[in-house]
Amino acid sequence: MTYHLSVILSTLGDMPPTAPLSFFVSPLIMHKSLTLRPTHRTVRHLALTAALSATVALSGCSMLSVYKIDLPQGTPITQTQASKLRVGMNQNQVLYLLGSPAIKDTLAPNRWDYIYDYKAGTEGKRLGKADVVNASQHLSVYFDERGIVTRIDGIETLPQ
Numbered sequence: 698m699t700y701h702l703s704v705i706l707s708t709l710g711d712m713p714p715t716a717p718l719s720f721f722v723s724p725l726i727m728h729k730s731l732t733l734r735p736t737h738r739t740v741r742h743l744a745l746t747a748a749l750s751a752t753v754a755l756s757g758c759s760m761l762s763v764y765k766i767d768l769p770q771g772t773p774i775t776q777t778q779a780s781k782l783r784v785g786m787n788q789n790q791v792l793y794l795l796g797s798p799a800i801k802d803t804l805a806p807n808r809w810d811y812i813y814d815y816k817a818g819t820e821g822k823r824l825g826k827a828d829v830v831n832a833s834q835h836l837s838v839y840f841d842e843r844g845i846v847t848r849i850d851g852i853e854t855l856p857q
C-alpha cells in the first residue's frame with residue numbers, strides 16, 4: 698500500500714498545490730474494494746435474487762404459453778331455434794327468429810346460409826368446449842321471389 702501511495706505522492710509534484718490528497722487516495726480505496734472476493738453469504742443472496750426474479754418473470758405465463766381467445770364465427774343456432782322456422786314465413790320473420798345470416802350470396806339472393814364455427818381458446822379449453830370446424834353447423838333457408846320460405850336444409854347438423 699505504501700508503494701501505491703508513494704506513486705500517488707510522486708505525481709503530486711506535477712499537480713497544483715490546491716489539489717486535495719483525498720482525490721488521489723480515493724481511487725486506491727476503490728481499487729482495493731474491487732479486489733475483495735465474494736463470500737458465501739453474497740453468493741447465496743445472488744442465487745436467491747436470481748431465483749426470485751425467474752419465478753416472478755415466469756409466473757405471468759400460464760403454463761409457459763400465451764393466452765388465446767375463444768374464436769366464434771357466425772351465428773350459433775340450436776335445433777330448438779331452427780325448429781320454429783316454417784315453410785311460408787317471410788324474410789323478416791326469419792330474421793327475427795335467427796338473426797342475420799352469415800352468408801347472403803349475391804348470385805343466389807333467395808338463399809340464406811347460417812354457418813357457425815368455433816375455435817376454443819384458453820378459456821374454452823378450460824371449460825371443455827369442443828371445436829366446431831369446417832362449417833359442420835350449417836343451416837340453409839331458401840326463399841321464393843316474394844321472400845317466402847320454401848325449403849329449410851341442415852337442421853340435423855345443429856346442436857340440441
